[in-house]
Amino acid sequence: MNFSLQKGVAAVEMTILLPFMLLLVFATGELGRFLFQYNTLTKLVRDAGLYLGAHADTRQTSNLPYPLIDAECGNCISETKNLLIYGKTSGGTDPLLKGLSAADINISEIPVGSRRLVISVSYNWQPILGEKLTTFGLGNEVDLSFNLKTNYAVTAL
Structure with a gap:
């Protein structure tokens, strides 16, 4: 076999x-x-969740305030959300996960009166290379983004 032909086959x-x-x-x-x-x-x-469990009951009573709001717990809800989004309770400008916002976070006591606090987060993950994979006209585009959900339950101290 010719050497130049082998180069051409390797290139193909x-x-x-x-x-x-x-x-x-x-x-x-x-x-x-x-x-x-x-x-x-x-x-x-x-x-x-660990932060919220330690700071949710500022009154040290048997029941948590219902509904659990910032005014009743010394800003524990907004500080918990800031900790989750920015990594610190004081807040920040750049979230640790791009696109994560306070609207993605839900904090509730389930069941009411149990002192069991549940933090639920719904985060829309986006790939770097684009949200959709093209099929070059051979069908519908494939959506590559999807929702990550996680929950954490903690008992208020």
Whole structure:
């Protein structure tokens, strides 16, 4: 076989395989990023839950105020949300997870009167390379974004 012909065959093979190899590399990177962000979200919810459990009952009574609002617990709700979003109770400008906001967080006592506080977070994860995967006219685009949900329950001290 001619040496120049072998170079041409290798170039054709590389041209055919390169898109698949790049897809594998980028998909692996996105999966790693997804796992990192989900891990970060669960850690933030856990830390916020521990903070809330220690600060929810400023009156030291057997029942928590109902409804549990900032005015009744020394701003524990807004401080917990700030801790979850920014990593500190005083707030900030850049959330630790892009797109996470106070509207994504729900704090409630379930069941009422149990002193069991549940923090629920619904976070819309977005891939770096775009929200939709094109099918090049062979069908509908595939939506790559999805919702991460996590909950943490803690008993108020």
